[in-house]
Amino acid sequence: MKSDSNRARPTIREVAALSGTSIKTVSRVMNGVTTVDPTLAKAVNQAARKLNYRPNLTAGNLRRVDGRTNTIGLLLKDISNPFSSSLHRALEDLARAEGFDVIAGSMDEMPERESELISTFISRRVDGLIIVPTTSDHKYLEKERKAGIQFVFIDRPANNFTADTVVATNCKSAQKATEHLINNGHTRIAYMGDSQDIYTAAERFAGYKAALAKAKIKLDQSIIHHGVHDKQEMDEFTTSILTGTNRPTAIFSSQNYVTIEAIRALTKHKLSKKIALVGFDDLPFADLVEPGITLVTQDIQKMAEVAAHLLFERIKGKTSKAEVHEIDTIFTQRGSGEL
Amino acid sequence: MKSDSNRARPTIREVAALSGTSIKTVSRVMNGVTTVDPTLAKAVNQAARKLNYRPNLTAGNLRRVDGRTNTIGLLLKDISNPFSSSLHRALEDLARAEGFDVIAGSMDEMPERESELISTFISRRVDGLIIVPTTSDHKYLEKERKAGIQFVFIDRPANNFTADTVVATNCKSAQKATEHLINNGHTRIAYMGDSQDIYTAAERFAGYKAALAKAKIKLDQSIIHHGVHDKQEMDEFTTSILTGTNRPTAIFSSQNYVTIEAIRALTKHKLSKKIALVGFDDLPFADLVEPGITLVTQDIQKMAEVAAHLLFERIKGKTSKAEVHEIDTIFTQRGSGEL
DNA sequence: GTGAAAGCGCTAACAA
DNA sequence: TTGTTAGCGCTTTCAC
Numbered sequence: 013m014k015s016d017s018n019r020a021r022p023t024i025r026e027v028a029a030l031s032g033t034s035i036k037t038v039s040r041v042m043n044g045v046t047t048v049d050p051t052l053a054k055a056v057n058q059a060a061r062k063l064n065y066r067p068n069l070t071a072g073n074l075r076r077v078d079g080r081t082n083t084i085g086l087l088l089k090d091i092s093n094p095f096s097s098s099l100h101r102a103l104e105d106l107a108r109a110e111g112f113d114v115i116a117g118s119m120d121e122m123p124e125r126e127s128e129l130i131s132t133f134i135s136r137r138v139d140g141l142i143i144v145p146t147t148s149d150h151k152y153l154e155k156e157r158k159a160g161i162q163f164v165f166i167d168r169p170a171n172n173f174t175a176d177t178v179v180a181t182n183c184k185s186a187q188k189a190t191e192h193l194i195n196n197g198h199t200r201i202a203y204m205g206d207s208q209d210i211y212t213a214a215e216r217f218a219g220y221k222a223a224l225a226k227a228k229i230k231l232d233q234s235i236i237h238h239g240v241h242d243k244q245e246m247d248e249f250t251t252s253i254l255t256g257t258n259r260p261t262a263i264f265s266s267q268n269y270v271t272i273e274a275i276r277a278l279t280k281h282k283l284s285k286k287i288a289l290v291g292f293d294d295l296p297f298a299d300l301v302e303p304g305i306t307l308v309t310q311d312i313q314k315m316a317e318v319a320a321h322l323l324f325e326r327i328k329g330k331t332s333k334a335e336v337h338e339i340d341t342i343f344t345q346r347g348s349g350e351l
Numbered sequence: 352m353k354s355d356s357n358r359a360r361p362t363i364r365e366v367a368a369l370s371g372t373s374i375k376t377v378s379r380v381m382n383g384v385t386t387v388d389p390t391l392a393k394a395v396n397q398a399a400r401k402l403n404y405r406p407n408l409t410a411g412n413l414r415r416v417d418g419r420t421n422t423i424g425l426l427l428k429d430i431s432n433p434f435s436s437s438l439h440r441a442l443e444d445l446a447r448a449e450g451f452d453v454i455a456g457s458m459d460e461m462p463e464r465e466s467e468l469i470s471t472f473i474s475r476r477v478d479g480l481i482i483v484p485t486t487s488d489h490k491y492l493e494k495e496r497k498a499g500i501q502f503v504f505i506d507r508p509a510n511n512f513t514a515d516t517v518v519a520t521n522c523k524s525a526q527k528a529t530e531h532l533i534n535n536g537h538t539r540i541a542y543m544g545d546s547q548d549i550y551t552a553a554e555r556f557a558g559y560k561a562a563l564a565k566a567k568i569k570l571d572q573s574i575i576h577h578g579v580h581d582k583q584e585m586d587e588f589t590t591s592i593l594t595g596t597n598r599p600t601a602i603f604s605s606q607n608y609v610t611i612e613a614i615r616a617l618t619k620h621k622l623s624k625k626i627a628l629v630g631f632d633d634l635p636f637a638d639l640v641e642p643g644i645t646l647v648t649q650d651i652q653k654m655a656e657v658a659a660h661l662l663f664e665r666i667k668g669k670t671s672k673a674e675v676h677e678i679d680t681i682f683t684q685r686g687s688g689e690l
Numbered sequence: 691g692t693g694a695a696a697g698c699g700c701t702a703a704c705a706a
Numbered sequence: 707t708t709g710t711t712a713g714c715g716c717t718t719t720c721a722c
Contacts (some may be wrong), residue, residue: 021499040707081409115454137408272636372692374694412698414718
C-alpha cells in the first residue's frame with residue numbers, strides 16, 4: 013500500500029496539513045500576498061517544496077472574481093509559416109511579460125476551422141483572442157464579446173465586426189515599391205499576387221494600380237496575375253510573360269510565396285540580372301541570392317507590440333471605441349529592384 | 352437592470368433551466384452520451400444554442416475521474432525557427448486528430464526557461480510534454496512523472512532521465528554526407544557546426560570524423576569550427592580557410608544557421624561554384640540559389656508522428672519501458688555537393 | 691433514462 | 707494576521 017504522498021499530485025490541503033496551517037494561508041503564500049507571517053510563509057514554502065506542490069491554475073481560475081485565466085488565444089493562418097511563427101514568438105514574449113500564456117492554432121484559411129478553434133479557445137476560457145482572420149463573416153463574434161472575450165485583429169481586418177485592428181500600410185507601401193521601379197526607369201511592370209479575396213492582396217494591388225495611374229502608365233491585364241495556390245498556373249503565367257514578345261522589364265510580387273515563384277522563374281529563364289524584382293513580405297534568404305532581393309517587409313515586432321497592447325488594455329477593462337492602427341513597413345534595397 | 356442571460360457567460364445550470372431538465376442531462380447531451388431521450392436532447396441543444404452556451408472545459412477537468420485535460424505541452428528551442436514551427440504544426444494536426452490541444456513555448460536553450468515553462472504547463476495540468484531539451488539535467492522530472500505526467504523527448508535525448516526519445520540518425524547521416532563528398536573526390540573537407548555541448552552537433556561531428564577515418568583522411572583542426580552564436584567569429588573562420596594557402600575543396604556544415612554562413616562566405620569570396628558544400632538541416636531556399644544546396648534534412652513529419660504516437664500511448668496508460676527511435680533523414684542532391 | 695447531492699482544488703467573503 | 711465556510715461549473719456517484 014502506497015502512502016498518500018505517492019498518489020498523484022498533492023493539493024493545497026496536503027500542503028496546509030504538512031505545514032500546520034490552513035489552506036487559505038497556503039493560498040496567500042502561493043499568490044505572494046505579503047500579509048503573512050514570515051515564519052508561516054517559510055513553513056508553507058518548505059512543505060510545498062517537499063511535496064512538489066504545483067498549484068492547479070484551472071481550479072483557481074474557476075472561483076477567481078475577475079474570471080480571468082491569464083491566457084490569450086492566437087489564431088494564425090499556419091503556425092509553421094514564417095510570418096505566423098514570427099508573430100507568435102513576438103506575442104509569446106510580450107504576453108509572458110504581462111503574465112499571460114498564449115495558445116495558438118492554425119486555420120489554413122478555412123472559415124470553419126476558424127470558428128472551431130475559437131470555440132475550443134473559448135471553452136478554455138481565454139481572456140482574449142488575437143486573430144489573423146480568414147475571409148469569413150465575423151458577426152457571430154458579437155455574442156462572444158458580450159460574454160466578455162476581447163478581440164484584436166492583426167494583418168487583416170474582420171468582416172462585419174468592429175474591433176481593434178493592426179495592419180501594415182499595405183496599399184501605401186505597395187505604391188511606394190512600384191514607384192521605386194518606375195523611378196528606376198521601368199514602365200512595363202508585371203504584377204503577381206494572391207487572390208483578390210484576400211484583404212492584403214487587394215490592398216497591395218490597389219497600391220500597384222495607384223502608382224501606375226500616377227505615372228500615367230496604362231494597366232495591362234496580360235502581365236497581371238492573381239492567385240497563389242495553383243503552382244502550375246503561376247509557372248504558365250511567368251513563362252508566358254518572360255518568353256513573350258512584349259516582355260515586362262520589372263516585376264512587383266505582392267506576397268512571399270509569389271516572390272519565390274518569381275525568383276524561380278527568373279532563375280530558370282536566366283533573367284535574374286535583366287528583369288527587376290521587388291517583393292512584398294520577408295524572405296529569409298533575400299541576401300543570399302544573386303542579386304539580393306529588394307523587399308518590402310512588415311514590421312512584425314511592432315505589429316505584435318501594438319496588438320498586444322490593445323488586447324491587454326481591453327482585458328484590463330478599457331472600453332473606448334475600436335482603433336485601427338496602420339504600421340509602417342520596412343523597405344530594403346538589395347539589388348534586384350535596382351536593375 | 353440587465354437580465355440574467357446578459358450577464359457574461361451562461362452555465363450548465365441556465366441551459367438546464369431553459370430546457371426544463373437537469374444539469375446532469377445537459378452534461379450527458381454535451382458529452383454525446385447516447386442514452387438520452389432524443390426529445391430531451393433536442394431541447395437541450397436548442398437551449399444551448401439559444402444561450403450561446405460554451406462548456407467550461409477547465410471546470411469539467413477538475414472533477415473528471417481520469418484527471419485528463421486533453422492538453423499536451425510542447426517545449427521548443429524557439430517557436431519561430433523553421434524546425435520548431437514545422438514540428439509544432441505537425442504535432443498540432445496529430446494532436447487534434449486525437450482530440451488534444453497543444454500549448455507551446457520557447458526556451459532559447461536556457462535551462463531555467465525550460466523548468467519555468469514546464470512548471471507553467473504542469474500548473475495547467477497538461478497530460479504530457481513533448482520536449483526538445485536544453486542541455487540541463489532532467490533528473491528533476493522524475494517527480495513529475497510520478498505525479499502522472501508523460502514525457503517524450505524529440506531531436507535530442509534528455510540528460511539523466513530515461514524517457515521515450517525520437518531523434519534523427521544524426522551520426523550515420525553526417526557520415527554519409529561526408530562520404531558523399533569523399534566519393535566526389537574531396538579529401539580536404541572543412542567542418543562547421545554548432546557547439547559540441549549540443550547533442551546533435553556532437554553526433555554529426557562524430558559522423559564526419561568516422562567518414563574521414565574510414566577513408567584514412569587525417570583530421571585537420573585548422574579547418575574545423577564549432578559554435579554558431581558568434582557571427583564575427585564564424586566570419587573570421589570562413590575567411591581564414593577560404594583565403595588561406597591550403598584551402599579546403601569542400602565544406603560539411605552540420606546545422607542550418609551554419610550552412611547559411613557558409614553560403615554567405617562562399618558567395619562573398621566567389622567560390623560557390625568551386626568549393627563543394629553539403630549541409631545538415633533544411634533550408635527553405637535550397638533550390639533558389641546557384642548552385643542549389645545539397646542537404647541532409649530531418650524527416651520532421653515522421654519524427655512528429657512517432658513522438659505523438661509514443662506520447663498518446665503513454666497517456667492512455669502504456670507502461671512498457673522507454674523506447675528510443677532513430678528516424679532516417681532525407682538526402683537531396685542539388686548541385687553544391689557535387690562539384 | 692433521469693436527477694439530486696457530493697465534491698474536484700482552488701479563491702472569496704467574512705468572521706475571529 | 708489567520709482560519710472557516712461557501713461556492714466557481716462541472717462530473718461522478720448512486721438512488722430512483
